[in-house]
Amino acid sequence: MAKDKTLFVCSECGGTSPKWLGKCPSCGAWNTLVEQVAGAGAGGAANNRFGTQFASLAGASELSTLSEIEATDVARTPTGLDELDRVLGGGIVSGGVTLIGGDPGIGKSTLLLQAVDALQRAGQNALYVTGEESGSQVALRSKRLGLDHSQVQVLAEIQLEKIIATLDATRPAIAVIDSIQTVYSDQLTSAPGSVAQVRECAAHLTRFAKTSGTAVVLVGHVTKEGALAGPRVLEHMVDTVLYFEGDTHSSFRLVRAIKNRFGAVNEIGVFAMTERGLKGVTNPSAIFLSQHAEPVPGSVVLVTLEGTRPMLVEIQALVDNGGPSPRRLSVGLDRDRLAMLLAVLHRHAGVACMDQDVFVNAVGGVRISEPAADLAVMLAITSSLRGKPLPKGFIAFGEVGLAGEVRPAPRGQERLREAAKLGFSVAVVPKANAPRKGAKEIEGLTIHAVDRIEEAMDVVRRLD
Ligand SMILES: Nc1ncnc2c1ncn2[C@@H]1O[C@H](COP(=O)(O)OP(=O)(O)O)[C@@H](O)[C@H]1O
Numbered sequence: 001m002a003k004d005k006t007l008f009v010c011s012e013c014g015g016t017s018p019k020w021l022g023k024c025p026s027c028g029a030w031n032t033l034v035e036q037v038a039g040a041g042a043g044g045a046a047n048n049r050f051g052t053q054f055a056s057l058a059g060a061s062e063l064s065t066l067s068e069i070e071a072t073d074v075a076r077t078p079t080g081l082d083e084l085d086r087v088l089g090g091g092i093v094s095g096g097v098t099l100i101g102g103d104p105g106i107g108k109s110t111l112l113l114q115a116v117d118a119l120q121r122a123g124q125n126a127l128y129v130t131g132e133e134s135g136s137q138v139a140l141r142s143k144r145l146g147l148d149h150s151q152v153q154v155l156a157e158i159q160l161e162k163i164i165a166t167l168d169a170t171r172p173a174i175a176v177i178d179s180i181q182t183v184y185s186d187q188l189t190s191a192p193g194s195v196a197q198v199r200e201c202a203a204h205l206t207r208f209a210k211t212s213g214t215a216v217v218l219v220g221h222v223t224k225e226g227a228l229a230g231p232r233v234l235e236h237m238v239d240t241v242l243y244f245e246g247d248t249h250s251s252f253r254l255v256r257a258i259k260n261r262f263g264a265v266n267e268i269g270v271f272a273m274t275e276r277g278l279k280g281v282t283n284p285s286a287i288f289l290s291q292h293a294e295p296v297p298g299s300v301v302l303v304t305l306e307g308t309r310p311m312l313v314e315i316q317a318l319v320d321n322g323g324p325s326p327r328r329l330s331v332g333l334d335r336d337r338l339a340m341l342l343a344v345l346h347r348h349a350g351v352a353c354m355d356q357d358v359f360v361n362a363v364g365g366v367r368i369s370e371p372a373a374d375l376a377v378m379l380a381i382t383s384s385l386r387g388k389p390l391p392k393g394f395i396a397f398g399e400v401g402l403a404g405e406v407r408p409a410p411r412g413q414e415r416l417r418e419a420a421k422l423g424f425s426v427a428v429v430p431k432a433n434a435p436r437k438g439a440k441e442i443e444g445l446t447i448h449a450v451d452r453i454e455e456a457m458d459v460v461r462r463l464d
Pocket residue numbers: 102103104105106107108109110111144273275
C-alpha cells in the first residue's frame with residue numbers, strides 16, 4: 001500500500017485530515033490525530049487494511065446458536081515458571097496474545113527469556129525477537145541466567161514485515177516481541193514507538209497469532225498509570241495484559257493480570273530478582289513487611305488478599321504540619337480514596353488533619369487496590385498524628401464507608417489465620433470477619449471486632 005494513502009484520524013471525534021496537525025480540524029482537540037493506513041474504499045477510521053481488503057467479498061455470514069457451537073476449553077501449555085503460570089491462568093494459550101508492561105529495568109526481558117527457554121526445553125519451539133538489544137546482549141543475559149545451551153531462536157529485527165515473514169516461515173509455538181515500541185512497519189510514516197506504529201504492528205502480530213496459533217507475547221514499556229502513550233491502546237487488542245510491579249530498589253517483583261480472557265484477573269505472581277534471574281516466591285505473605293525492632297508511630301500491618309493468597313503489607317503514614325495548602329500523597333494506594341478516608345476520619349472519629357500534610361505508603365512498591373486497606377490506612381494516619389505506635393504484633397483490615405461503618409473484607413478468616421501463622425497477636429477487624437461466638441478461636445490472636453470507625457479508634461486507644 002502506498003504511503004500517500006495514509007490518513008490521520010482523530011481519536012476523539014473520528015474526524016480525518018490528510019496530514020498531521022496538532023489540533024483536530026473537526027473537534028479542535030489537541031494531539032489526537034493518529035496515523036492510519038486507509039485502503040482503497042476505506043470507510044473511515046474503523047477500517048484497517050484487513051477490514052477493507054475483503055470488502056468486495058462481503059456477504060451475510062452464517063449464524064449459529066450458542067448450543068450448536070462446541071464449547072472447548074482452551075489448551076494451555078505451562079511455561080514451567082509456576083508464578084508466571086499462576087497469573088496466566090495455567091500457561092500460555094495457543095494463538096493467545098499477551099502484553100507485558102512495566103518500567104524499564106524491572107525484569108520483563110529476564111522473565112520472558114527464562115520462560116521461552118523453559119518452554120523450548122519442554123519441546124516447544126520458541127522465537128525471541130529482540131529490537132532493544134542485540135543478539136549478543138541477549139546471549140550474554142542467557143549466560144548470566146545460567147541458561148546453558150539454550151535452543152531458543154533469536155531474531156534481532158525491528159521491521160514488522162520481516163518479523164512476520166520469519167514467524168510465518170518458522171511457525172514457533174511462542175514468539176516474544178521485545179519490545180513492541182521498537183517495531184515499525186514500512187506502511188506508516190510515523191516514527192517507531194508512536195501510537196500509530198505500535199497499534200498497527202500489534203494488530204498485525206495479533207492477526208498472525210490468531211491465524212497461525214503461535215502464542216505471541218508483546219513487551220511494552222509503560223507504567224500502570226499509562227504515563228507513556230502507546231501500549232495502553234493495545235490493552236483492548238490483546239487477550240491478556242500483565243503488569244510488572246515493584247520497587248526496583250527491592251528485589252521483589254509482582255506480576256499482575258489486569259485483563260485475561262483465559263483466566264482470573266485477580267491472581268498475582270511473586271518473584272525475587274536474583275543474580276540468576278527471577279525466582280518464584282511460593283510463600284509471599286511476609287515479604288512486604290519491614291522489620292522494625294520496636295513498633296513505630298504511623299505503621300500498621302495490613303492483611304491484604306491478592307488472588308488466592310493472603311499477604312501482609314506494612315502501611316506507613318506520616319502526618320506533619322503542612323503549609324497553607326497541605327499535601328495528600330499516596331504511594332501504592334489510591335489518592336482519591338485517601339482524601340475520602342481523611343474526611344471520614346474527621347467527621348466520624350473527630351480526627352482532624354486539615355492543616356497537615358498526609359503521606360501514605362504501601363511498603364515494597366506493592367499496589368493495593370482493595371478497599372479492605374481502609375482501616376489500616378486510617379489507623380496508620382491516626383497513629384502518626386498522635387505520635388503513638390500501635391502495639392507489637394498488630395494487624396488490621398476492613399473497608400470503611402462514608403457513613404463511618406466498617407464493612408467486612410472477603411475471606412476474613414483466611415487473612416486472620418495467615419496473620420496468626422506469622423506470629424501476629426492483636427487484630428482490629430470488621431465484626432462480620434471475626435469468628436462467631438462459640439466458633440473456634442484463632443490461636444494466638446486477640447481479635448477486636450468493630451462495627452464503626454470510632455469503635456476502632458476506641459479499641460486502639462485502650463491498647464496504648
Ligand atoms: N549484567 C547484569 N548483572 C546483574 N544484574 C543485571 C544485569 N543486567 C541486568 N540486571 C538486572 O536485571 C534487571 C532486569 O533487567 P531486564 O530484564 O532487562 O528489564 P526490562 O526488560 O524490564 O527492562 C535489571 O534491572 C538489573 O537489576
